[in-house]
Amino acid sequence: xxxxxxxxxxxxxxxxxxxxxxxxxxxxxxxxxxxxxxxxxxxxxxxxxxxxxxxxxxxxxxxxxxxxxxxxxxxxxxxxxxxxxxxxxxxxxxxxxxxxxxxxxxxxxxxxxxxxxxxxxxxxxxxxxxxxxxxxxxxxxxxxxxxxxxxxxxxxxxxxxxxxxxxxxxxxxxxxxxxxxxxxxxxxxxxxxxxxxxxxxxxxxxxxxxxxxxxxxxxxxxxxxxxxxxxxxxxxxxxxxxxxxxxxxxxxxxxxxxxxxxxxxxxxxxxxxxxxxxxxxxxxxxxxxxxxxxxxxxxxxxxxxxxxxxxxxxxxxxxxxxxxxxxxxxxxxxxxxxxxxxxxxxxxxxxxxxxxxxxxxxxxxxxxxxxxxxxxxxxxxxxxxxxxxxxxxxxxxxxxxxxxxxxxx
Amino acid sequence: xxxxxxxxxxxxxxxxxxxxxxxxxxxxxxxxxxxxxxxxxxxxxxxxxxxxxxxxxxxxxxxxxxxxxxxxxxxxxxxxxxxxxxxxxxxxxxxxxxxxxxxxxxxxxxxxxxxxxxxxxxxxxxxxxxxxxxxxxxxxxxxxxxxxxxxxxxxxxxxxxxxxxxxxxxxxxxxxxxxxxxxxxxxxxxxxxxxxxxxxxxxxxxxxxxxxxxxxxxxxxxxxxxxxxxxxxxxxxxxxxxxxxxxxxxxxxxxxxxxxxxxxxxxxxxxxxxxxxxxxxxxxxxxxxxxxxxxxxxxxxxxxxxxxxxxxxxxxxxxxxxxxxxxxxxxxxxxxxxxxxxxxxxxxxxxxxxxxxxxxxx
Numbered sequence: 001x002x003x004x005x006x007x008x009x010x011x012x013x014x015x016x017x018x019x020x021x022x023x024x025x026x027x028x029x030x031x032x033x034x035x036x037x038x039x040x041x042x043x044x045x046x047x048x049x050x051x052x053x054x055x056x057x058x059x060x061x062x063x064x065x066x067x068x069x070x071x072x073x074x075x076x077x078x079x080x081x082x083x084x085x086x087x088x089x090x091x092x093x094x095x096x097x098x099x100x101x102x103x104x105x106x107x108x109x110x111x112x113x114x115x116x117x118x119x120x121x122x123x124x125x126x127x128x129x130x131x132x133x134x135x136x137x138x139x140x141x142x143x144x145x146x147x148x149x150x151x152x153x154x155x156x157x158x159x160x161x162x163x164x165x166x167x168x169x170x171x172x173x174x175x176x177x178x179x180x181x182x183x184x185x186x187x188x189x190x191x192x193x194x195x196x197x198x199x200x201x202x203x204x205x206x207x208x209x210x211x212x213x214x215x216x217x218x219x220x221x222x223x224x225x226x227x228x229x230x231x232x233x234x235x236x237x238x239x240x241x242x243x244x245x246x247x248x249x250x251x252x253x254x255x256x257x258x259x260x261x262x263x264x265x266x267x268x269x270x271x272x273x274x275x276x277x278x279x280x281x282x283x284x285x286x287x288x289x290x291x292x293x294x295x296x297x298x299x300x301x302x303x304x305x306x307x308x309x310x311x312x313x314x315x316x317x318x319x320x321x322x323x324x325x326x327x328x329x330x331x332x333x334x335x336x337x338x339x340x341x342x343x344x345x346x347x348x349x350x351x352x353x354x355x356x357x358x359x360x361x362x363x364x365x366x367x368x369x370x371x372x373x374x375x376x377x378x379x380x381x382x383x384x385x386x387x388x389x390x391x392x393x394x395x396x397x398x399x400x401x402x403x404x405x406x407x408x409x
Numbered sequence: 410x411x412x413x414x415x416x417x418x419x420x421x422x423x424x425x426x427x428x429x430x431x432x433x434x435x436x437x438x439x440x441x442x443x444x445x446x447x448x449x450x451x452x453x454x455x456x457x458x459x460x461x462x463x464x465x466x467x468x469x470x471x472x473x474x475x476x477x478x479x480x481x482x483x484x485x486x487x488x489x490x491x492x493x494x495x496x497x498x499x500x501x502x503x504x505x506x507x508x509x510x511x512x513x514x515x516x517x518x519x520x521x522x523x524x525x526x527x528x529x530x531x532x533x534x535x536x537x538x539x540x541x542x543x544x545x546x547x548x549x550x551x552x553x554x555x556x557x558x559x560x561x562x563x564x565x566x567x568x569x570x571x572x573x574x575x576x577x578x579x580x581x582x583x584x585x586x587x588x589x590x591x592x593x594x595x596x597x598x599x600x601x602x603x604x605x606x607x608x609x610x611x612x613x614x615x616x617x618x619x620x621x622x623x624x625x626x627x628x629x630x631x632x633x634x635x636x637x638x639x640x641x642x643x644x645x646x647x648x649x650x651x652x653x654x655x656x657x658x659x660x661x662x663x664x665x666x667x668x669x670x671x672x673x674x675x676x677x678x679x680x681x682x683x684x685x686x687x688x689x690x691x692x693x694x695x696x697x698x699x700x701x702x703x704x705x706x707x708x709x710x711x712x713x714x715x716x717x718x719x720x721x722x723x724x725x726x727x728x729x730x731x732x733x734x735x736x737x738x739x740x741x742x743x744x745x746x747x748x749x750x751x752x753x754x755x756x757x758x759x760x761x762x763x764x765x766x767x768x769x770x771x
Contacts, residue, residue, distance in 0.1 A: 040421075042422035042476075046426070051426075052425045061445050293420075294420050323476070376476075377416060
């Protein structure tokens with residue numbers, strides 16, 4: 001039996017591990033174009049800041065591939081034939097055709113660039129996804145004095161803006177929509193996040209479109225906004241989302257839309273082809289796209305298990321995101337953004353933040369907060385189990401609520 | 410636990426902030442190695458075995474995690490995995506502490522208790538007996554009944570306040586947290602269940618303790634058995650009677666050593682602060698509240714750098730004040746007498762001194 005995994009990110013690696021855990025004999029091959037074995041990609045921020053060294057980014061213990069007898073191949077998969085179960089891999093400039101018994105597409109996506117930049121090769125425009133990106137940003141920042149422009153108000157955008165600001169750079173965050181962090185963020189929370197950034201010296205421009213750009217040589221020097229203002233800058237980091245890699249899936253005739261369609265068991269529309277991670281879309285779930293670290297790992301594991309014949313199911317609910325921005329905790333859980341009248345919202349403003357719970361039919365279905373003492377796992381447990389707590393959910397908003405209590409619910 | 414731990418491994422984004430915050434000795438540990446060692450079926454490499462036994466379960470790694478993962482539980486799970494090979498120091502520690510000892514170990518426990526009873530005759534009636542008379546307050550010192558100075562002080566203050574109280578103490582009333590902290594989950598659970606039954610015999614309205622570990626056990630018992638009584642630290646209880654205490658100024662200023670459990674874990678750091686403000690002026694150290702450092706007790710001396718770390722902490726305190734107050738008996742006992750340059754006090758000493766001072770004036 002030959003298991004082929006395209007992509008050595010967290011989903012791919014987790015799948016490989018799961019396959020090996022269940023079967024010590026089969027052949028497992030991971031094909032990855034970067035050649036880097038799995039790194040903690042979210043920790044690239046810490047790397048950029050100089051808090052951790054390159055070795056510490058490594059997501060796997062040394063000798064992992066040898067121990068687990070997993071073959072790691074540096075190469076690019078250029079075509080997939082799901083009828084003949086064949087893939088073509090380009091290694092060192094040479095094409096090789098390989099066959100598989102089970103295939104996992106875990107090749108993620110690539111970061112988008114704002115359309116107004118076209119396909120010019122500009123030396124001070126960066127993306128922030130790979131170790132290579134982090135290296136280039138790092139070396140540019142050494143000499144950079146002027147304004148750092150961060151484009152995109154999503155998770156990556158706000159995290160990058162916070163990071164640069166903490167590194168004492170002059171940062172402006174530009175978002176084309178009125179949302180920050182996530183779509184559907186409660187208005188008052190959004191205002192708090194905005195205030196927090198402004199308090200820390202980050203300018204935030206929302207609902208602004210770029211109408212023109214200014215270039216000098218091979219450098220981008222300014223953005224012209226729809227209000228006529230010119231924003232001069234020294235560098236730009238584009239955090240404008242990720243587009244899944246769909247070429248192979250399209251070629252093989254897999255069902256695709258904004259990603260590769262998978263069912264709850266991570267099977268695609270073709271037999272023996274699975275997909276997991278950033279490249280998939282869950283068209284059966286209210287959370288269709290979950291391009292976050294933890295669900296990708298879980299998806300990978302479930303795909304791996306099911307490739308060996310199991311029938312495990314991926315549950316995207318409740319998805320969540322949690323981070324610190326300027327040392328203030330910020331978290332989003334489950335259906336924090338669901339509109340509608342049959343949802344009760346319990347909110348509380350505090351000195352340093354805002355908290356909101358979303359309750360439906362006496363069940364906690366979502367929460368968002370800033371500040372306080374959060375502890376995501378028990379919250380998630382409460383949402384998933386549908387259990388109530390004695391004294392009502394409102395207590396969850398209290399500063400001195402004993403979160404440990406939930407473990408026994 | 411297993412389920413939560415594997416969930417937390419998935420959450421980990423490898424930012425290393427937990428290891429940055431960790432105060433104990435660790436050699437060449439990467440997050441990748443640590444996560445791998447935490448998984449239920451994997452082997453634990455030697456450097457992680459050492460680190461896990463050095464871990465004091467102070468929880469300093471928890472509030473710094475951007476993904477909200479519980480590194481403390483993850484390392485505790487490693488301790489659980491390694492419980493068959495735990496070091497002698499760990500074993501020695503729980504040899505006489507337990508509510509359900511049998512055979513030779515029970516004999517040892519009884520011998521020790523008899524020795525303590527003879528040594529501290531005034532406290533002997535509280536060592537190992539379970540009160541059954543209904544009284545509003547239950548003072549639960551557990552194993553620290555064997556720290557007579559602190560017990561006498563607490564009793565003096567409780568007598569002064571005047572609310573009727575029972576005392577539940579002794580090695581055979583151990584709260585189970587020592588077992589939990591060395592990875593003996595089943596023993597911990599059993600001890601907590603037995604303690605629950607012992608507390609219930611006197612149906613208290615409030616249970617008070619001065620030990621952070623006992624406090625944690627009480628909170629866990631309350632959550633599990635849904636008990637009605639309130640749980641307070643001794644300081645919190647005394648503060649509810651603050652008006653009875655004389656208003657005297659005791660020292661120019663005092664700094665506070667926060668407890669890992671009472672302050673960081675349960676967010677109950679206000680009471681010791683208010684207590685200090687009653688009699689003196691509070692000066693905060695930089696590593697206070699959530700950032701507090703440990704007393705390095707709960708690795709049972711496995712980490713050779715414990716004393717060095719404690720001295721570092723006392724140095725930090727010395728930079729702020731001539732007096733360091735501890736709210737938890739465990740912290741107090743680990744810091745007192747370690748450094749001549751700073752006075753370390755149990756926070757209850759302030760209440761006691763205030764009484765003595767006023768008594769003297771009269």
